[in-house]
Amino acid sequence: MLERVQSERTQSDRTMIDIRDVTRSYGSFKALDNASLAIREGEFFSLLGPSGCGKTTLLRMIAGFDTPTSGSIAVDGQPMDGIPANRRPTNMVFQSYAIFPHLDVEQNVAYGLKRLKLGAGEEKRRVEEALAQVSLTGLGKRRATELSGGQRQRVALARALVMRPKVLLLDEPLSALDKKLREQMQVELRRLQQAVGITFVLVTHDQYEALAMSDRIAVMFGGRIAQVASPKEIYQRPINRQVADFLGGMNFVKAEIVEENGASLVLDTLGFGRVKTDKPKAFVRNGGNATLGIRPERLRVLWDNAAAKFEVAGKVVERHYFGEITHLIVEIPGLEKPLSVTETNDFGADDIPVGTSIRLGYDPEALVAMAD
Amino acid sequence: MTAAAEGSPPLRVAGMRRSPLLQSEAVQGFALISPTFVYALILLVLPILVVIAHSFWTQNYLTIDHTFTLENYRIALTEPIYRDLLWRSLYISLTVSLLTVVLAYPIAYFISFHGGRHKSLWLFLITIPFWTSYLLRVMSWKVILGYNGVLNSGLMGLGIIDEPSTALLYNSSAVIITLTHAWATFAILPIFVSLEKVDRTLVEAATDLGDGPLRSFLRVTLPLSVPGVISAALIVMIPTVGDYVTPKLVGGKDGVMIANAIQAQFGKASNWPLGAALSVTTMVIVSLMAGATVLIIRALQRLAR
Numbered sequence: 001m002l003e004r005v006q007s008e009r010t011q012s013d014r015t016m017i018d019i020r021d022v023t024r025s026y027g028s029f030k031a032l033d034n035a036s037l038a039i040r041e042g043e044f045f046s047l048l049g050p051s052g053c054g055k056t057t058l059l060r061m062i063a064g065f066d067t068p069t070s071g072s073i074a075v076d077g078q079p080m081d082g083i084p085a086n087r088r089p090t091n092m093v094f095q096s097y098a099i100f101p102h103l104d105v106e107q108n109v110a111y112g113l114k115r116l117k118l119g120a121g122e123e124k125r126r127v128e129e130a131l132a133q134v135s136l137t138g139l140g141k142r143r144a145t146e147l148s149g150g151q152r153q154r155v156a157l158a159r160a161l162v163m164r165p166k167v168l169l170l171d172e173p174l175s176a177l178d179k180k181l182r183e184q185m186q187v188e189l190r191r192l193q194q195a196v197g198i199t200f201v202l203v204t205h206d207q208y209e210a211l212a213m214s215d216r217i218a219v220m221f222g223g224r225i226a227q228v229a230s231p232k233e234i235y236q237r238p239i240n241r242q243v244a245d246f247l248g249g250m251n252f253v254k255a256e257i258v259e260e261n262g263a264s265l266v267l268d269t270l271g272f273g274r275v276k277t278d279k280p281k282a283f284v285r286n287g288g289n290a291t292l293g294i295r296p297e298r299l300r301v302l303w304d305n306a307a308a309k310f311e312v313a314g315k316v317v318e319r320h321y322f323g324e325i326t327h328l329i330v331e332i333p334g335l336e337k338p339l340s341v342t343e344t345n346d347f348g349a350d351d352i353p354v355g356t357s358i359r360l361g362y363d364p365e366a367l368v369a370m371a372d
Numbered sequence: 373m374t375a376a377a378e379g380s381p382p383l384r385v386a387g388m389r390r391s392p393l394l395q396s397e398a399v400q401g402f403a404l405i406s407p408t409f410v411y412a413l414i415l416l417v418l419p420i421l422v423v424i425a426h427s428f429w430t431q432n433y434l435t436i437d438h439t440f441t442l443e444n445y446r447i448a449l450t451e452p453i454y455r456d457l458l459w460r461s462l463y464i465s466l467t468v469s470l471l472t473v474v475l476a477y478p479i480a481y482f483i484s485f486h487g488g489r490h491k492s493l494w495l496f497l498i499t500i501p502f503w504t505s506y507l508l509r510v511m512s513w514k515v516i517l518g519y520n521g522v523l524n525s526g527l528m529g530l531g532i533i534d535e536p537s538t539a540l541l542y543n544s545s546a547v548i549i550t551l552t553h554a555w556a557t558f559a560i561l562p563i564f565v566s567l568e569k570v571d572r573t574l575v576e577a578a579t580d581l582g583d584g585p586l587r588s589f590l591r592v593t594l595p596l597s598v599p600g601v602i603s604a605a606l607i608v609m610i611p612t613v614g615d616y617v618t619p620k621l622v623g624g625k626d627g628v629m630i631a632n633a634i635q636a637q638f639g640k641a642s643n644w645p646l647g648a649a650l651s652v653t654t655m656v657i658v659s660l661m662a663g664a665t666v667l668i669i670r671a672l673q674r675l676a677r
Contacts, residue, residue: 065576085579098577102595102673111591112581163581 016041022071033223046210049220091160099144106140130162270334296340298366308361426648444649461630465612476559484567517541542624559604566600
């Protein structure tokens with residue numbers, strides 16, 4: 001079965017997890033408020049949001065550790081209502097890894113297989129295979145207490161993968177690792193998911209982690225799903241200021257809607273003038289105003305006589321050095337807030353004196369309209 | 373300033389010469405434990421040494437013959453009366469520890485896993501029996517188990533028995549029942565503590581990997597609470613072997629234990645060396661039994677994997 005999935009390695013359009021109108025209330029507090037989501041088979045899907053946004057609650061409801069107050073969850077077409085966690089086709093990698101301290105690595109990985117009575121040979125083969133998948137071959141006899149954080153995490157992964165679940169749930173699996181190991185594990189997790197072809201659902205509050213690993217991301221705030229899209233779409237076309245802000249820096253500019261039709265918007269702004277942009281699919285105007293956004297790295301410093309088709313002029317008021325990049329704060333006449341610009345240091349952006357008048361070029365594609 | 377600078381090196385040297393003994397952590401540690409240590413030495417180690425010495429001597433009416441002899445140990449180990457009393461004491465204390473642990477575990481489990489906000493209240497309630505004297509608690513069992521006691525009247529009132537049963541009080545079962553009740557708290561607390569330390573995520577992980585509630589308990593919660601079970605078993609087992617008051621009050625003729633015989637040797641029979649030999653024998657056997665218990669529980673734990 002695993003082999004077949006491996007050879008296909010393609011992501012189908014079939015829905016693996018169907019979440020319909022799920023609400024979870026604790027008294028009057030709604031941890032999750034009418035969330036609906038369809039996660040596809042073979043997809044690496046991330047639930048991204050600040051703490052308390054309901055992402056972990058949603059994950060635990062898929063696993064069966066929590067029950068929706070209303071609404072339903074189906075996995076692989078099977079409704080999960082009333083099915084306890086131990087009979088669901090899902091397995092979980094816990095934030096704390098939850099490695100059994102009284103068992104060695106092999107016994108940890110074989111824990112769920114014991115019940116299946118596969119026979120010693122088959123069980124051993126599957127444990128070896130799972131340990132190889134997470135590059136832990138040869139460490140089978142180690143005690144859990146003798147492992148590093150990264151190794152524990154691999155054991156937790158192997159222990160879940162060996163069950164060949166339809167869905168692998170990961171609850172902030174990288175948050176306890178140091179930065180370098182975390183980045184290495186991001187790459188490995190993504191590679192592993194591609195190799196086994198199992199649907200991965202990752203919960204994280206780290207936007208870079210979600211962007212780096214996912215096929216699609218759901219951004220959540222206050223128990224509601226704000227936007228579901230590919231990492232690129234979420235980053236470049238955030239649906240509102242909250243999503244834009246959570247996924248990294250964004251300059252917001254006040255705009256007035258001049259014209260609105262099916263596919264595009266014409267906005268009047270101070271500083272950027274009259275702008276025509278694509279209308280986001282979920283755009284619902286709220287009065288006559290909107291917000292125009294542009295990411296700091298999409299603004300570039302125009303040197304000497306260089307010209308761009310679209311540019312704004314301003315004055316550098318602050319400069320912050322970050323090694324490979326420099327962060328400039330540029331005041332533009334007519335804009336209530338100065339613009340943030342990140343520029344690579346290849347051309348000497350780190351040497352621009354504060355107070356210099358500069359011009360910034362941009363691509364109109366980089367401007368994104370958001371409802372107010 | 374200069375004077376101070378010039379003066380400081382000799383000062384430092386003097387300081388170093390004066391204090392190495394006081395600065396050593398080991399010395400400081402010994403100083404801290406010494407009051408308790410001296411107390412234990414005088415009141416625990418010395419009496420034990422005296423008892424051990426006596427066990428190799430002989431009682432000669434009012435005097436003690438200090439010639440070395442193993443005669444007391446021969447009597448203690450081969451005389452049927454002492455052998456039987458020792459066996460009975462071991463049997464009673466093993467049964468009591470087993471029963472106490474088995475009965476205490478569910479209570480500790482309930483408080484730890486389902487006590488919620490009321491954990492402290494539950495623990496407090498468990499200690500309430502200790503507000504009365506131990507003798508009173510033993511006496512109350514006499515009231516319950518006695519000829520005209522609560523149990524007999526109740527059973528007769530229900531028509532289950534026609535006349536009061538004498539099988540309830542004054543035998544080893546009465547001792548077992550009383551001791552099991554008396555030591556329950558000492559078993560509940562260590563088990564509770566070790567259950568508190570079991571990471572609840574581990575139980576979730578076991579469930580996630582397919583275990584139902586019973587399986588996850590047997591494969592995760594129980595093995596991880598073994599340290600508490602061991603301490604509970606030992607805490608109950610070691611003192612109950614030598615218990616003297618309970619058999620005296622509710623044991624009758626059939627419930628006499630080794631401690632009663634030891635007391636008799638030091639008292640009425642006035643044979644201190646034999647009493648000492650019985651004490652030392654009991655002490656050694658209890659230590660061996662405690663060690664064996666730890667090994668057996670550990671072996672069971674390994675087997676369960």
